[in-house]
Amino acid sequence: MGDKKSADKIFEVEQKLLSNYSCEDADVTFRLYKILENRLANTKPEYIAKKIEFPLIHVLLDMEKTGVNINAFTLFELSKLMENELNSLVKKIYLNAGEEFNINSTQQLQQILFNKLKLNPIRKTKTGFSTDAQSLEQLRGEHPIIDLLSEYREIAKLKSTYVDALPKLMNPTTKRVHTTFNQTVASTGRLSSLNPNLQNIPVRGELGKEIRKAFIPKPNNVLICADYNQIELRIMASICKDPNLMFAFNNDIDIHTRTAELIFNLPSDRISPDMRRKAKEVNFGILYGIGAFGLKNRLQISQSQAKEIIDNYFITFPNVKLFMENMIVFAQQHGYSETILGRRRYLKNINSQNKTLRQFEERVAINMPIQGTAADMIKIAMINIFNEFNLRNLKSKMILQVHDELIFDTVKTEIEIVKEIVKDKMENALLLDVPIKASIGIGNNWLEAH
DNA sequence: CACTAGTGCAA
């Protein structure tokens, strides 16, 4: 268990009781296994279990035991800078509000913004008016307090969640941070990470970058970071075999620029950065089953313009449209959605009369084969990399997985061989109908390596 | 202390 409290509490139970409970737990599990193993025999889920999930346990154990080195000193210095900045912002915010209040309280903040300062609410939440970053962005220029709040939020978030929290989670013995990877919570087959979550370390913004810099290798080592390029779009291309998508990946063309060319019907030299950005949002949105309403909000355009973009997308990539429809029909008929390897996610509301529930699971039915196949693929790569490292007696260590990215604490003499093994195992974990590409970075901290 | 709500970080 990753939860220290629940792990400790169990020893408060009387020993005889605990013993009986533990034996019963093992006994019932084993009896269930005897029944279920026959039902699982020669199925794809059995393959997932035996060839992926069970071998992966050893890999994850090794990663958790190894842990990650962080520079607590730089985080401590950063914390002091942030503290000063926050103090100064708090004073200015109180001055602009005309009173002192708890800035971290959304209730009190709503009172200040929408009652006292008479700003126009952007949108509602269950309990009142939203004060989130998007709403504040809309209110920019309406009052000087808005920019101060946005800056306060950013710094307060990063300070409490990362800068102050991470050093406290260093193991006193190893002086490293040991996350727990949860293998069984994400319904798509992804891993999750907790105590601390090392899969959501900031990377954007100046402060975010400073935090990434605090993740460092062992003394005299380097960090190597390997990430899949456009893995989910490649998987979708391979599943639906759309000619335009396949062509782009087979010829190593920038997919977002190519998408912009096709949906805006312009040559590549007339694609502006803003058009590429829009196409990128469309590409990601498609993977999640976005609609015109969602795209309108993301791109800050009219809904009719959003609809036109989406319509153009499906004219350009007709097999993507078919793929989406096919995934929904499969889920309706089988009651689950599955990855290329047959990892299942059951969808009990796929035929529901409730439109909201049904449409949600229709999007899930589209996303699961993509996100889940990417998860299967990187897990296979991890197992193969782990085995190859052991075979060659390498001292370098795989230390983190962030969904499409692997990080290695690497002995300098092993840099070339690690690069070679990692790239090969990642790119060849699953053979698809489009090439799979992984790019490798190296550095003295996570920011540099990424 | 357990729980929800709002918010925001990552892929």
Add this chain to the structure above:
DNA sequence: TATTGCACTAGTG
């Protein structure tokens, strides 16, 4: 009304 997660603070019971 775009997917998957985890964690922080405030506030309630």
